[in-house]
Amino acid sequence: MSDEARDAVGEYRYGFHDPEVATIRFDKGLSEQVVRDISALKNEPEWMTELRVKAYHHFVERPMPDWGNESLLNSIDFEAVTYFLRSSEGTERDWDDVPEDIKRTFDRLGIPDAEQKWLGGVTAQYESEAVYHSIREDLEAQGVLFLDMDSGLREHPEIVKRFFNTVIPYTDNKFSALNTAVWSGGSFIYVPKGVHVEMPVQAYFRINAKNMGQFERTLIIADEGSSIHYVEGCTAPTYSTDSLHSAVVELVAMDGAKIRYSTIQNWSSNVYNLVTKRGVAHANATVEWVDGNIGSKLTMKYPAVILKGEGAHAEIISVAYAGEGQHQDAGSKVHHLAPRTTSNILSKSISKNGGRSTYRGMLQVRPKAEGCRSKVVCDALMLDADSRSDTYPTMEVGNASADLEHEASVSKIAGDQLFYLMSRGHTEAEAMGLIVNGFFEPFTRELPMEYASELNKLLEIEMEGAIG
């Protein structure tokens, strides 16, 4: 990492990179041919190839969003991106079979270790495809499918065809169109009726190459009365040129099912993170997004839940941390389509050293949705006067019976609070770290313990960088 890059990102711990490993690397730039080549390389069924091509044309024609951070969005050079890079011949079930360089990376990230201790399954994606994948035998025996998305399409085309592109059609936005055109990797999960997956399953996404585009596609289906907790982590090396991460995640929770999807996004500050995440909750089902945005240059991401069946519930807890040169434009969307549906939204953001955080929320109650309840709480904490925080809540309420609460606050760290903590022996940076960890606590307590302590450490390191 150059000094310049280090200055730009502070103490980003995952900024190391390994020599690039490529068995197949496409030339930079995007065309219909690139899209067809990706599909051909993966021997996909024709319907998928055609869907990709349609999505590609939609992407080309669709204008860039005219909201969010327009100037950064318009500075993306789509011709400078590598759209496909295969770094390993196959997806291994044993870490010893993963190419040495790549295995070392995941070792440094602590993935095999975590897998042994507390995970029900792991997918590790490196550049465009999964290099490692495994699931505990007991889950497999219960009929739980947990595969990388490419294998999912190969082995269970009927399920994929039924749900793919239904929760988030490619026409949803420019980046969902791009993802649908060039997607590669991601997770495919199906949990059979009544099966409860007790241990979380994890996917880890790593970008290693320069100017890489990572477009994983995830589809999780929890059948009636089942439940699963999926955890996602992401990092990348720090380069002076930009990389693009544009994922699409579709969740389907059938009647009475529960899906929790937890993310800690810690991309290096040269990554554009433009992600579409949405879940559908059928009758009495629950979809929960626990979404942490710590890294990246620009994130635009608004995890959404469509409450389609009566009595369905949405829970969206998100935190954003915007440091120097970062813009976290994040939020949530909930659509109450059915009666007696409920939602709970908590958003917390911290800005420091000129960082910018934006909360953008949409809460919609359709006319037929009788007796809905929703609570939205947004708290922003500013660590200095150079930073910026904006809130754009939108509510569309079509049914007067809805019981809605909305609270928003913007605060600064008080000098007296710092003095109190420093009088207990904490340096100014440690004091800020404590206050920040406390501010994010409603989020961290929702995470598996291992993630929570990792996140707290990460924030403490960020605070070290915040002081003079």
Next chain:
Amino acid sequence: MAGGLLDVKGLHATVEETEILRGVDLTINAGEVHAIMGLNGAGKSTLASVIMGHPDYEITEGSVHYDGQDLTELEVHERARSGLFLSFQYPHAIPGVQVGTFLRKSVAAVRGEAPKARAFRQELQAAMDVLGMDRSFLSRYVNDGFSGGEKKRLEILQMLLLQPRMALLDETDSGLDIDALKAVAQGINSLSKDSGVLLITHYNRLLELVVPDVVHVMIDGRIIQSGGPELAQRLEADGYEWLMPATA
């Protein structure tokens, strides 16, 4: 060298350019308990804040030495690590930070190393027993939604764990019911006999439970009279009128 554990000489201090301290002299030796009494606005809390290093106060004249060292050369956290402690009149809430975590981290910061888990648990239990505190305290957020009495008990709990050599207690007795007052007094009395203690208070009732060696009266930014415990009793009975400088 000459001088006590805490040496304040000719101290003047201002906040937002208003002079609050106008020449304070005070020496506290190791093992001594001193009390400062005085009316609201006399500068008692300011003196404690200045000694601890609150950034809003500026020392314009005079000096503060602790253990022979010029305190103005130390950052707030360095003062804490060298054995100085301030029990706040109005302790601040730190939402989301559990009392247990906060205590462990503070002890680690002041001692310079993380305490062993088992030993720390025992130490904590013993200190909480002295103060009559329930273990459920530990999972609550620091001072968040605490009653006045709970806040003061937590201050004293911190003092017992941090084992300061010089403790400044700013109106730790105010707003306490008799049970809480007794618990707090017991906490102060269980501090090491070698420690110096400065009690800032309005009332004699704490001083009946924690008997001071020296009582000072502060008026208008200066200590104008010092004496033994009987001085506190006289103030309780007669008020401050008799000490006021005669005005023409």
